Amino acid sequence: MSITLSRRQALGAMAAVAAVGTLGAPAFAREKVKVGALRFTSHAPSFVAFERGYFAEAGLDVEFEFFQAAQPMAVAIAAGDVDFGVTAITGGLISLAEKGAVKVVGGALQEEAGIDGQMILASNAAHDAGLTSPAALKGKTFGISTAGSSFHYMASKIAAAEGFPGEIGFRPLQKVSAIIGALKSGQIDAWAIVPHIAKALTAAGAVQTIGRVADYLPDYQVTTIFTSADNAAEERSKTQAFLAAFSKGAADFNAALIDRSTGDAAAEEMVKLIHGYVYTDRPYEKAAPSIRNGAMRITPEAALKMSSITDQLDWFKAESLVRGDIAVDQLVDASYVASI
Known part of the structure; x- marks a missing residue:
């Protein structure tokens, strides 16, 4: 049975994790965690959470493993070689979920009217x-x-x-x-x-x-946070800690580059942080415009746009790209974050 948390409940759970880290008694003794990533601006919340200590505050000792494409990352997570990743919902991901190998546990990149997107x-x-x-x-x-x-x-x-x-x-x-x-x-x-x-x-x-x-798709959940089905079911504290830290990184990213609510200096600092991971083969002056141009909103608090997830799953089934009998709760563990 899946349980959908209200926005208030999700915020409370995340605040509790963050508070424990702040008090110096993290939920874990810096548990080692591998995070799959692509060197894209859309993966910036993980980089921000690492560089600003949010993962450490949540008791996670994060190591990044970088991939050239999303599908190999999904396979690595299904195999248990990587703990968490961010990717679009694809036929391959849905098939892994149908086999009981992976679960979507949160939302990441999104389309939003009025914000430059795809x-x-x-x-x-x-x-x-x-x-x-x-x-x-x-x-x-x-x-x-x-x-x-x-x-x-x-x-x-x-x-x-x-x-x-x-x-x-x-x-x-x-x-x-x-x-x-x-x-x-x-x-x-x-x-x-x-x-x-x-x-x-x-x-x-x-x-x-x-x-x-x-x-055409104003509420499109472009990418999602996913993990192995074993992590989702058996490692709830670790998964909650990851989502809380990722969400803090996303909030900083959105404030600096999407809402521009923290000022020019904060935006510049954010771009410089991201440049440590993205377009590293370019000098900063040439990389910065591309990083800024790549900024799309990351769904706050890792919430899931379930109407978009359902629409995507229905399309894949209608096109016979996945099994027609797979249910959304086989793909998504909705117990971790709010559904919006």
């Missing part, structure tokens, strides 16, 4: 031929990494909203770099991607922006 792009050639808005995507080719990816989901929802479901041609290209190359060269017509990539491509004149994903 952008819908057209190749210059397609744009010149009339692809100037998502309404013109009918019959066009759209780049995705693989079938069952978040790219696949977004494009399908856009097509359905515009009245031509199933009438986009999907081109699985495996890697983001391959999709970028195909779009720039006109081998595909369109794509949707996070702002730090989209803005850079548009600014360079390599592609054209024709819309925003938030206009």
Whole structure:
């Protein structure tokens, strides 16, 4: 049986964990925890929580393991080699959950109206031929990494909203770099991607922006926090501690780069902190604009947008990309955070 906490209850549980750490008696004697991450701005809450001592306050001795893609991270967590990670809901993740290997326990990156989020792009050639808005995507080719990816989901929802479901041609290209190359060269017509990539491509004149994903999926829970099913069931204190520390990192990130409520100096400090993990091969002056452009809101207090999770699961089932009988509580352990 899953239990959904109210917002008040979730806040109280997180405050209790934080208070214990502040009093110098953490719930754990600095338990070692491996956190899977990608070197993306969207993973910044984990970096902030580490650098500002929030994990340590919660009794966690965190070590990062970096991945090149989300799917290998999911496999590592299912195997118990990594404890926690952040990724989009994909067919692969749902299949691991259906096998009883992983559980989603919190929310991370989200789309929000009024905040720069994922952008819908057209190749210059397609744009010149009339692809100037998502309404013109009918019959066009759209780049995705693989079938069952978040790219696949977004494009399908856009097509359905515009009245031509199933009438986009999907081109699985495996890697983001391959999709970028195909779009720039006109081998595909369109794509949707996070702002730090989209803005850079548009600014360079390599592609054209024709819309925003938030206009079609305004409450999209883009990424989620997940762990092994064993951790979720048997290591509640550790999982609660991780979520509490991650949430503090997310609050700092949102305040500095999304709400801009802490001032310019705090924003600069945040960008410098993130640069220790993201675009490390670039000098700060060149990396900073991309980090700022990649800032999207992280769901406060790791709350889960359950309507979005359910919509995604229903789409995967309707497309026969996962088993049709999998229930949402097989994918999500809703007992850890508030549902919104």
